[in-house]
Amino acid sequence: MAVFTEVGFDEAAALTHKVGLGSLKTLEPIAAGIENTNYFLTAERGEYVLTLFERLSFGQLPFYLHLMKHLAGHGIPVPAPQADDSGEILHAVCGKPAAVVERLRGGHVLAPSAMHCQQVGAMLARMHEAGRDYPRHQPNLRGLAWWDETVSQILPFLAPSQRALLEDELAFQHSVSASASDAALPRGPVHADLFRDNVMFDTGSDGAPVLTGFFDFYFAGVDRFAFDIAVCLNDWCIDLASGRLIEDRASAFVSAYDAVRPLTGDELRLLPALLRAAALRFWISRLWDVYLPREASMLVPHDPTHFERVLRERIATPWHPAGN
Numbered sequence: 001m002a003v004f005t006e007v008g009f010d011e012a013a014a015l016t017h018k019v020g021l022g023s024l025k026t027l028e029p030i031a032a033g034i035e036n037t038n039y040f041l042t043a044e045r046g047e048y049v050l051t052l053f054e055r056l057s058f059g060q061l062p063f064y065l066h067l068m069k070h071l072a073g074h075g076i077p078v079p080a081p082q083a084d085d086s087g088e089i090l091h092a093v094c095g096k097p098a099a100v101v102e103r104l105r106g107g108h109v110l111a112p113s114a115m116h117c118q119q120v121g122a123m124l125a126r127m128h129e130a131g132r133d134y135p136r137h138q139p140n141l142r143g144l145a146w147w148d149e150t151v152s153q154i155l156p157f158l159a160p161s162q163r164a165l166l167e168d169e170l171a172f173q174h175s176v177s178a179s180a181s182d183a184a185l186p187r188g189p190v191h192a193d194l195f196r197d198n199v200m201f202d203t204g205s206d207g208a209p210v211l212t213g214f215f216d217f218y219f220a221g222v223d224r225f226a227f228d229i230a231v232c233l234n235d236w237c238i239d240l241a242s243g244r245l246i247e248d249r250a251s252a253f254v255s256a257y258d259a260v261r262p263l264t265g266d267e268l269r270l271l272p273a274l275l276r277a278a279a280l281r282f283w284i285s286r287l288w289d290v291y292l293p294r295e296a297s298m299l300v301p302h303d304p305t306h307f308e309r310v311l312r313e314r315i316a317t318p319w320h321p322a323g324n
Helices: 009-018 061-073 114-133 144-157 160-177 225-236 247-260 265-291 305-316
Strands: 024-029 037-043 046-052 091-093 096-102 187-190 199-203 209-214 221-224
Touching (some): 009 024, 114 225, 160 305, 225 305
Antiparallel strands (some): 091 096
């Protein structure tokens, strides 16, 4: 969430009125993130988030927005897109595709416990189950084909040891993708970017943390459910300094997921390879943001060495859930 396109108050107010939220009271740019232009807006009817899409096209966006609407309709706590009088949830602002969604209550948990990981794991499984009957299809646009294309562009910027690691891991992931075990993995709509800053928690009446929602579905696509699990494990369940998986958090996450949607034998066997795939995906995207950046107000790229470290750790120390 950065600001690539400056949105004026009057332009935002027109959209707020169009989707029936009443008059616009405040408009505040959101500095965090790196993909889209985002603003918090307060209107008569409450608090919302305005997003202008900087990479995704008008043709691609219905998959994401209707997925959010579908999941919300199945009881998954995601921010529902706001429709105009004709039922349209994809809008235009400053010539860019745009959407207005509910702002979830609560805040981010940047130092999660096993309890937080357990709740995220269970909700992710519920989300996967709820998405099984979603009728639209779009592949994960940051999958293997994108890795191949992007690696060719960033290799010239890297040190020899980094180039070797990137090329070796890409070859390994191609071999995994071509395997019968990978072909047998359950698939459906996945979030594909469910980091700590894309989940909200509040405090319950008993003082315990309560998950209040998943958001930012704009990397979603149809992919292996276990890849979504791996993305989460590599963020929610690690020591940030070393990249090492923390056993109690990772076990709590996988056990809670498995209790809702039991994992298959192929998923369990391939989880170490998918943990490597998830680390590779975000290492590549962060290298791309650093070496081939776009201009944006308040944009600060994430450090790519973090996921290089995570990838090296996943190769050196493969992880299987305890007892599997």
